[in-house]
Amino acid sequence: MRFTVLGSSGTYPTPTNPASSYLVRTEHSAIWCDAGPGAFQALAAVIDPAVLDAVLVSHRHPDHCVDVFAAFHALAYRPDPVHGIPFFAHPSVIDHLTGFLDAGRDHLIHTVFDFRPVEAGVDISVGDVAIRPVRMDHSVPTFGFGFEWQGRRLFYTADTGPNGSWIDDVGQPDLLVSEASFQGDSGGNGYTQHLTAAQAGEIASRVGATRLLLTHIPPHLDPRRSVREAETGFGRTVMAAVPGATHEV
Numbered sequence: 001m002r003f004t005v006l007g008s009s010g011t012y013p014t015p016t017n018p019a020s021s022y023l024v025r026t027e028h029s030a031i032w033c034d035a036g037p038g039a040f041q042a043l044a045a046v047i048d049p050a051v052l053d054a055v056l057v058s059h060r061h062p063d064h065c066v067d068v069f070a071a072f073h074a075l076a077y078r079p080d081p082v083h084g085i086p087f088f089a090h091p092s093v094i095d096h097l098t099g100f101l102d103a104g105r106d107h108l109i110h111t112v113f114d115f116r117p118v119e120a121g122v123d124i125s126v127g128d129v130a131i132r133p134v135r136m137d138h139s140v141p142t143f144g145f146g147f148e149w150q151g152r153r154l155f156y157t158a159d160t161g162p163n164g165s166w167i168d169d170v171g172q173p174d175l176l177v178s179e180a181s182f183q184g185d186s187g188g189n190g191y192t193q194h195l196t197a198a199q200a201g202e203i204a205s206r207v208g209a210t211r212l213l214l215t216h217i218p219p220h221l222d223p224r225r226s227v228r229e230a231e232t233g234f235g236r237t238v239m240a241a242v243p244g245a246t247h248e249v
Ligand SMILES: [Zn+2]
Pocket: 010, 011, 020, 061, 063, 064, 159, 216
């Protein structure tokens, strides 16, 4: 299983890094996971979007989903339109995205995407990949996703704070892709539904992750400091997600 970072910039994109977006690929499956601003261009640079087997969106915050509209236009208005790409998300994501377009049942977006509401703990199957949605600790309904392929495991936290039972559902991933929106103890500034880098490291250690990849680091923070703070809790080398990098799982 290959995990490619399309964008890792926390909450907003930079000229060289889209906001949250990833591509999970195996020999038989290609899954686009989150679609932050700038992500569609990065996606189209590495794969023909027409061959996607599924789209997954973690939650309805714009830094994770606005490029769904770019994908919709690209797939709908190409000379050979693409239909029926399975689109998995919490019902509130589907309602907000289609609401933005005033899209009734006859709208073209329902032809391009086959919207499939997701429930926590009910596994999704895409080709040879099993995906487990896990309810996270965030200000709107948010799913983290566990990916399993041939016994290999990857878990993506999306946006989350440290509370709730989600940590029990992470499993023991070969690669934990964790958000790390804060440094130091800045998670205590009243905006707590995100993780500090130190918390990401401690959680990676608790769940027995083999590797930890930090993402969703805001552009105004130095990722080297985030990595150092996460390594303290994890006790192993930590990586920061950079666009274009592919991690074998
Ligand atoms: Zn976010």
